[in-house]
Amino acid sequence: MELLTPSVDFVFKRIFGIEENKDILLDFLNAVFESANEPGVTEIExxxxxLDKDAVHDKQSILDIKARSSNGTLVNIEIQLWNQRDIEKRTLYYWARMYGGQLVEGGRYRNLCRTVTINILGFNYLASEHYHSIFQLLDTRTGLVLTNDIEVHMIELQKLREVSVGQQRKLVRWMLFLLGPTPEKMGELVMGEPALQKALTTLEFLSQDREARELYESRQKAMNDWISNIEGAREEGREEGKIEGERMKAFAVARRLLNKGMPIEEVADLTDLTVADIERFQ
Known part of the structure; x- marks a missing residue:
């Protein structure tokens, strides 16, 4: 049986974002906080x-996970396998919506709770060799943190490709799980880790479930269509730019020939421009 890829957002959501797997999400979050040398959480909601099945077919939909810890901290987790550009602005936008969404009319600012965004990236994005980067709001000269209400984690999966399974940090094991190693490596990876073992059991169940596999394939198709459209638009833009560049070169040649007194008809013949184009150019 071929396992589904855990890093596809639909599968990720089905493993980490359902009520009966709350313990898996808790273990994952504590692995992230442990990697950041921060205290963990004991309970999560x-x-x-x-899962809106219609959203699976929509390439623009975001299959993220929103949670709240027992101390009120809000967490948003999103996995992105392809670079959709403007990640920083997109991240801040959704962070701000979640943070500001806590304040009801007449509410007090002091009641706003810490909000953490965790972006898991399937591509290298930051100019850093570290697979886990943590961003906060602080003084760049002294390192003094203004507030811990804002925190953004960037976890880059591709920077773990060369890391061995034997690494002790739990976050490394979770990231390797998401990369979908071979069955042999997967068995070694989850050994002695109850949450990882449960995640693998869920993955195996999803991989055998016909409806889940159909939704998975639909999600893959929606995302592949999105990528094809983006690449097609870029290629079209490159082709248009190339054509425009050739025309500009032709006009530059035409200018030099006209300055030497060559008749317009001859200039048009030598540059493949029309007489009308050259007259407008003049």
Missing amino acids: ILNPF
Whole structure:
């Protein structure tokens, strides 16, 4: 049986973002906080433990996970396998929506709770060799943190390709799990880790479930179509730019020939421009 890829957002959501797997999400979050040398959490509430099947077919939809810890911290987790550009602005936008969404009319600013965004990237993005980067709001000269209410984690999966399974940090094991190693490596990876073992069991179940596999394939198709459209638009833009560049070169040649007194008809013949184009150019 071929396992589904855990890093596809649909599968990720089905493993980490459902109520019965809350312990898996808790273990993953604590692995992230441990990697950042921050205290872990003891309890978590999933705020969107549902999956809109229509969203699976929509290439623009975001299958993220929103949660709240027992101390009020809000967490948003999103996995992105392809670079959709403007990640920083997109991240801040969704962070701000989640942070500001806590404040009801007449509410007090002091009641706003810490909000953490965790972006798991399937591509290298930051100019850093570290697979886990943590961003906060602080003084760049002294390192003094203004507030811990804003925190953004960037976890880059591709920077773990060369890391061995024997690494002790739990976050490394989770990231390797998401990369979908061979069955032999997967068995070694989850050994002695109850949460990882449960995640693998869920993955195996999803891989055998016909409806889940159909939704998985639909999600893959939606994302592949999106990528093809983006690449097609870029290629079209490159081709248009190339054509425009050739025309500009032709006009530059035409200018030099006209300055030497060559008749317009001869200039048009030598540059493949029309007489009308050259007259407008003049």
